[in-house]
Amino acid sequence: MSTSYRPFDTGHLLRIKAPAKINLHLEVLGLRADGFHELAMVMQSIDLADYLEITRNEDGEINLSVDDPNLSTGDDNLIIKAARLIRDNSGVKGLGANIHLCKKIPIGAGLAGGSSDGAATLFGLNSLWGLAFTRKKLISLAAELGSDIPFCLEGGTQLCFGRGEKLESLKACSPFMAVILIKDPSVSVSTPWAYGRCREIRGAHYLESESDFERCRQQLRDENWLKNWSISEPPPLKNDLQKVVAPEISSVQNGLELLSELPGSLGVAMSGSGPSCFALYSSYNKAKDVFDQNRERLSTSGLESWCCSFQPQGVTSES
Ligand code: C5P
Secondary structure (H helix, E strand, O other), X not given: OOOOOOOOOOOOOEEEEXXXXXXXXXXXXXXXXXXXXXXXXXXXXXXXXXXXXXXXXXXXXXXXXXXXXXXXXXXXXXXXXXXXXXXXXHOOOOOEEEEEEEOOOOOOOOOOHHHHHHHHHHHHHHHHOOOOOOHHHHHHHHHHHOOOHHHHHHOOEEEEEEOOOEEEEEOOOOOOOEEEEEEOOOOOOOHHHHXXXXXXXXXXXXXXXXXXXXXXXXXXXXXXOOOXXXXXXXXXXXXXXXXXXXXXXXXXXXXXXXXXXXXXXOEEEEOOOOOOEEEEEOOHHHHHHHHHHHHHHHHHOOOEEEEEXXXXXXXXXXX
């Protein structure tokens, strides 16, 4: 690995796009020896994104500012953790950065907003500090930071196994697919709480052997996620956490019912540990028509809503 420290222009601003993800499939297989759950998932990047603006500084500090007062700028923020991790791994002294986060992805929503910000930090600082870490090395740093962060780096449509960090790429599911996404702004779900409830309710039925895990992984690989899905042949959306979160959070149950009443969708599901939910459409134009016709209904139900196309990649530089 190169540790060369190239001369830099402190005025240069990098703008990194950090997209949200949804889960087309989230299957909880069992509990691992490290306390995490063994998962089999299909994750998909969507065009709802945070933006990070990063400049170098000479004082060797990592400074974070955010445009959302609900968000911590302290040591618990994944941006700070990611910046320290990549700096420590570089072995280079005196690296500093000023990072500004423009927050658009709702917090605690099951959309991996925080994880995508962490991925964008690794990606951006690797470039800004001229560290030349390989993609493989960035992914291994990402996996140290959090289970969803490798996916957020790579993005597109991926099978995700292990804790979620083991990726098997599928080509873009369909670049034209889209979702109507909703979230109750007054509710956020803690991911550890959702997995804890899952363990309480389903733990006695968890699979235990690696051969059972592998059988489930193979079943997911054998589904043709790249098919041209239609209403008569909808994709097998699944979220095991939905079964434990929806009964406890009424806005998830109500949101799923409301989405099910919208015409023309290929299915509805909760994303990640919730509470955001989506209705899937075969094209952006179809989703946008339904969205425009139902915008008022969604907002009078007290829900934030978005219409988002699928994205073929994870974090990208816009500079
Ligand atoms: O890896 P990450 O920090 O995103 O995980 C947050 C929490 O979610 C973990 O501390 C754990 O409680 C739960 N989790 C889990 N199994 C996974 C991923 C997350 O139990 N595969």
